[in-house]
Amino acid sequence: MATRSTRALRIRRHSRVRLRVSGTPARPRVAVSRSNKHISAQIIDDLSGRTLAAASSVEPALASVTGGNIAGAEAIGKVLAERAKAAGITTVVFDRGGFAYHGRVAALAAALRAEGLEF
Numbered sequence: 340m341a342t343r344s345t346r347a348l349r350i351r352r353h354s355r356v357r358l359r360v361s362g363t364p365a366r367p368r369v370a371v372s373r374s375n376k377h378i379s380a381q382i383i384d385d386l387s388g389r390t391l392a393a394a395s396s397v398e399p400a401l402a403s404v405t406g407g408n409i410a411g412a413e414a415i416g417k418v419l420a421e422r423a424k425a426a427g428i429t430t431v432v433f434d435r436g437g438f439a440y441h442g443r444v445a446a447l448a449a450a451l452r453a454e455g456l457e458f
Contacts, residue, residue, distance in 0.1 A: 353437030377406035394419035412443035414452025430457045
């Protein structure tokens with residue numbers, strides 16, 4: 340039996356999630372991506388294939404935010420929620436991207452909810 344890489348297993352989990360989760364104009368999808376050092380999230384309308392809002396710890400404007408910890412994930416969540424409100428988005432579906440809903444991913448989701456996004 341061949342061993343599978345962590346990345347390959349995450350991609351399989353993500354594809355299972357994506358079978359059920361899709362963004363529409365009424366309820367766009369919040370897609371989360373993380374690495375050891377950074378975290379990013381974007382709000383996507385899958386029907387038109389457009390990104391409506393995004394925030395990442397690699398942005399120059401957010402250079403003071405460290406994406407490798409929970410505080411950084413909360414900061415990215417707050418920024419994304421502000422950008423979503425500016426774009427007129429109030430309701431979304433959450434796509435954890437194959438990552439466990441724990442730690443930084445859960446902190447980002449909690450920050451989105453605290454800022455008023457519903458999912």
